[in-house]
Structure formats: C-alpha cells, structure tokens
Amino acid sequence: MPQIISLLGSTGSIGTQALDVISGYPDEFMVDVLTAGNNAGLLIKQAKQFHPRAVVIGNKAHLDNLKYGLRNTGIKAYAGDEELEHVISDSESGVVLAAIVGYSGLKPVIAAIKSGKNVALANKETLVVAGDIITRLLSKKGTSLVPVDSEHSAIFQCLIGEEHDSIEKITLTASGGPFLNMSIDNLKKVKPADALRHPNWSMGDKITIDSATMMNKGLEVIEAKWLFDLRPDQISVTIHPQSIIHSFVHFRDGSVKAQLGMPDMRVPILYALTHPRRFATELPRLDFREYRSFTFSEPDMKKFRSLSLAFMALDEGGNKPCILNAANETAVRAFLSGEIGFLQIPETVEYALENNLYLAAPDLEALEVSDKQARDTARKYINKLKKRK
Ligand code: NAD
Ligand code: MG
Secondary structure (H helix, E strand, O other), X not given: OOEEEEEEOOOOHHHHHHHHHHOOOOOOEEEEEEEEOOOHHHHHHHHHHHOOOEEEEOOHHHHHHHHHHOOOOOOEEEEOHHHHHHHHHHOOOOEEEEOOOOHHHHHHHHHHHHOOOEEEEOOHHHHHHHHHHHHHHHHHHOOOEEEOOHHHHHHHHHOOOOOHHHEEEEEEEEOOOOOOOOOXXXXXXXXXXXXXXXXXXXXXXXXXXXXXXXXXXXXXXXXHHXXXXXXXXXXXXXXXXXXXXXXXXXXXXXXXXXXEOOOOOHHHHHXXXXXXXXXXXXXXXXXXXXXXXXXXEOOOOOOOHHHHHHHHHHHHOOOHHHHHHHHHHHHHHHHHOOOOXXXXXXXXXXXXXXXXXXXXXXXXXXXXXXXXXXXXXXXXHHHHHHHHO
C-alpha cells in the first residue's frame, strides 16, 4: 500500500523539494492534500501533476482563481486557516509534512496530531513556540513526529537503537552563514540581497536571513531540546562551514556518533517520510577525497547576538521562546523590506524579550496572546528605529 501524504506549504523550498522526491516513487507515495499561502499558480500546477483529493490556499482572495484553475479535475479547493485545519484533520494521510514557515505553521500541526497523523516536521518554529504542548499532545495521541531539519535528522538517526540515559550531550553543526568572517562594522551595512546569498543551502527567504543572523541555529537549539528531551546544558553549537557533518551525539561512554552527507534537503525529507526504511536515490554522493579538511570553531556570540538570545530564552523557558520567535519574524520582515538594518534584527528581538510579560507555563491561548504582544512590541520598536534613521 502506498503511503498517503499531505503537504503543508507545498509551494515553498521544502515543499517543492518534497514533491520532487515523491515524484520519483509513484508506487510508494500518494498525495492527499496540498496547501500554500499565496502562490495559487504553482499550487494549481502541482495539483494537476499529483492529483490530490483537496488543495487549500491560505489567502482567501485566491480561492476563485484556484477553483477556476482546477475546474473539471474533481480536486476540491478551499481557503483560509480554519478550512486548512479541517481539511488536514479530515484527510486520510498517514504522514503530514509540515513545511509552512513561521508561527502560522503551528495550528495546522496541532490539528494533524490531534487527528492522529504522524508528522514530518520542517517547521521548527512550531517546537520553538509550543514545544511543551506539542510533546505532551504527541504522547497523549501516540503519534510520531520525525524531524526534517538536517541537523535534527542527523541526531535522530544517531539515536536509533540508543537509550536516552546514554546521551551525554549533542553538538549541532552550523555553516556560519554568509557573514561568518565579516566584522561587526561591516555587518551594519549588510543589505537584504547580501544576506539572501547562503553559501551552502538554497532555502526560503525567512530561514535564509535566520541563517545569516544565526537565529536559525538558535531556533534549532530550542527545537532539539523538545525533540530529544535534553537540558539546555546538553546542547552545544559548532561552526562547520563545509556543512557535510550534519550533527553529533556524544555518549556517556565517550563514544561519539555523527551523520554525514551532501548538503541536500531531499535526503532528510525522504528519510522523514520513509523512516525506518531507506529508499534508494540517485542524489549526489559524498566523496571524501573532494574535501581537504573539515573544520570546527566556536560561534562568536557577540557578533551573532541572536544565537545567545535564543540560548537565554531556552534557559528561561515559559513564553520566552515564543516572544523570541514572534519578534524575530517581525524583525526579519522589516529587514527584508528595508525598514531596519541587519544588526537591528537581534536588537529588536532583545527589546521584545525585555519588554513583554514572562509566563512560566503558558497554554496555547496564552501563547497566542504572547505572540501578538511580542509582534506589537517589536513593531513599535522598529517604528522608533525608523524615526531615528
Ligand atoms: P518557504 O518560504 O520557501 O515556504 C513556505 C511555505 O509555507 C510556502 O508554501 C508558503 O506558501 C506557505 N505559507 C507561508 N505562510 C503561510 C500561511 N500564513 N498560511 C499557509 N501557508 C503559508 O520556506 P521554507 O524554506 O520551505 O521553510 C519552511 C519551513 O521549513 C521553515 O520553518 C524552515 O525553518 C524549515 N526548514 C527549511 C529548510 C530549507 O532548506 N528550506 C531547512 C530546514 C528547515
Ligand atoms: Mg537546519
């Protein structure tokens, strides 16, 4: 029987790579639902190729276009956040690939778990914001959540067959992004186009900026805490610009495991869909002889302030990671639209962390309020920065 899959965010970088992978195994996978935020044109094209039962577009203004594009196909078309949750809950998929970017991805993931689906998780913001709620929901429902993020996929693979007590710590590798060796003075002058050029990975714009500020690694540290049930002091980060070693697990007997491969997201995406099996691929192979050295260095926490803010938010817990994420999403958008400078991204996040009420054990409703308030605080601070310009 083929595996039935639904894709949240099928038109994005992860979504399109997932469909590319899926198209190679027509007997193994069937697509039940495809969803997008705004790109109705690509969603129509994907639906005609993969014949899902239903498609959902986030922005209701595109529903007529979507319906028109899919007339006479028998594919149902819906729009809006609520419909998205209904369609995912009602779908017959065994696995839901969560590849929406940002906080918007949280509720559809909750709907998927509540309706008993297994999740392949690319949307790290879900665990950053609501890791506690998601992990409790997963154990209540008995469903699984397998990481797509390459570092977490590496750790997940290293932990197969191991006992949790055996883990001493983990090390997440980071490429360091395009500004690894740039001075703070030059970082002030960085433009969106510079930050959008990542040396090793081609990704959506938000995660690409997060990689340049190293907030991406900060979010991944928090993501790792929840995925692998670790204390903050068990998670460290090393800069490995070659992006070949995807992460390490250090065990209590002194042994270390790592997972390696070419930097190609199609590998961890496929693994999240097929685990514990591995499907054969024709993807580029790693040849050690092409690498003269693998290097490792400590991240510069002063230069990459976002990373240290994420560690602080993780330590404090409660709604701090939610505030961190909301302010970061707001600041990244403001940087991309030319409103603020590159170093003002962490500055805005820090301001929001210091100027929002701390809640030790927020429920989902409280997190929603925290998210909105942190966005407001960040927006007000950005407006102040703009006046200063
Ligand atoms: P992207 O911007 O390329 O794609 C985002 C997708 O989400 C698109 O299909 C978009 O239409 C949809 N979307 C956006 N806002 C929405 C909304 N409000 N409602 C419904 N749909 C919406 O992003 P991406 O690079 O594919 O990243 C997706 C997620 O995967 C992010 O959380 C990112 O951190 C994570 N991730 C990405 C990569 C990568 O290589 N791109 C690697 C690891 C993890
Ligand atoms: Mg990653």
